[in-house]
Amino acid sequence: MARGQIIGTLHERCTKLLGGFEQVAKRRSPHGFRLSMLVSEYLSIYQQPWYRMCRSARAETAIQRPGQGAPEDNKPDAFPHPKSQMQTKTTPSSPYPFDCLVFVRNVHSGTNKTTLKSLFGQAFQDQDQDGTRPTPTMGLDYVDFTKGMDTCYLRLASPAHAMRLLTYFDARPKTQAHGLDATGRTPLNGDKPIAMEIVQGKKEDVYWEKVPEKVRRQAVDRVVQSQLANDSEVERCNETSGSRRKKRTRDSE
Structure with a gap:
């Protein structure tokens, strides 16, 4: 049968x-x-x-039945998205820099890009003190803001800068008192503090798809160079630490 x-x-x-x-x-x-x-x-x-x-x-x-469209989740993304977990490392062939996009809510609707860049740049003003390598853009590459909105997107120089930004504002809740407030103040009763999240997955794909290819490539190159510089710095620190341990061992003999 x-x-x-x-x-x-x-x-x-x-x-x-x-x-x-x-x-x-x-x-x-x-x-x-x-x-x-x-x-x-x-x-x-x-x-x-x-x-x-x-x-x-x-x-x-049911899975193999012909004549049915593929499930929505199985449709190919606009970009190949190899991420299976947080912070997949960006490579020269990546379609865009992974984990470098932050979505921000509750900014003042009357603000502007210059004010927002100063406001969020506070997270990187003391970056030399904790060993973070300084960058010409202070970690914040671009503020994507439309006048009249209370949300915006931030493009960061690297995933480490994105995490630093979130950590800074999580520890220091702020709100804008007015549209030109570039420092922020502690939220009062009824104020909504500025909230942030790293954009990942399909939403990240959709956003970067709308960015010109030249800009995407430049962003990828900056992240790759930043990663190489950080890897070299870590290697140098490890070598220095190893030399110190060997010296202490010889001195104790």
Whole structure:
């Protein structure tokens, strides 16, 4: 017997048994038919190997059924998005710099790009003190803001700068007192503090798709160069630390 005929026979048997079971439940439950007996009978059917085989075959058939469009989640993204976890490393072939885009809410609708750049640049003013390598843009590449809106996007120089920005404003809640407030103040009663999140996944793809390719390539190049510089700095620090440990070992001998 062909595989399709076997599956059809199993499915028909399963349907008849469960259909009869449902009819018995509807007919007898008003007269005191014990629910535990119904449950036991159902479980005895469910645990049969042929029933599990039938369920598996039906699921496989549904997936392979022709004439149906692909699920929304399986449609290809506008960009190949290799990220399976946070902060996939950007490479020269990346379509855009990963984890460098931040979405900001609750800015003053009367503000402007210059004011916002000064406001958010506060997070990078003391970057030399904690070992973060300074950049000409102070970590903030571009402020994507439309006049009259209370939201904006920020393009950061690297994922590390994006995380630093979020950490800074999480520890220091701020709100703009007016449109030209470039320092911010502590939120008063009823004020909504500035809120941020790193944009990832499909939303990140959609945003960068609208950015000119030349700008994307420049952003990718900056992140790659920043990563190389940081890797070199880490290697230098490791070598220095190793030399100090060896010296202490020789001195103690």
